[in-house]
Amino acid sequence: MESKQYKIAVVGRRDTILPFQMVGFDVFPVQMEREAQNTIRKLAQTGYGIIYITEDIAALIPETLDYYEKQVIPALILLPTHEGSSGLALGRVQENVEKAVGQNIL
Structure with missing residues (x-):
């Protein structure tokens, strides 16, 4: 069985995300709400498994x-x-831990 290879993206303001390009991540500069929503939707539909924001x-x-x-x-x-x-x-992260274990552990 062949496993699917997912891509990694970084979404944010240009000056913050450009360094991630140096380590091989695809970067997608955005400034506004609608632009960010559309970018994330498109990335989710085109094989990105991890999206840093x-x-x-x-x-x-x-x-x-x-x-x-x-x-x-x-x-x-x-x-x-x-x-x-x-x-x-x-x-x-705290919310997800609480969901997983039923209480805040921090």
Whole structure:
């Protein structure tokens, strides 16, 4: 049985995501809510298994994050920006841990 190869993408503001291109990830610069939603939808439909999203862009699209959190693929993973973390990524990890084990372990 052959396993499917998924691609990895990084979505966010250009200055934050360009370094990821150097390690081989596909980068997709976005600025606004609608642009981010459309980009993530397109990536999900075209073989991307992991999509990293900067916290600043993720904060604009909570409904999109909620939708894809219920999907097996793609996995959406939040990244802090060069300006520091807003806490959004850590909050989502805590929520997922609580769902998995039934309580907050932090």
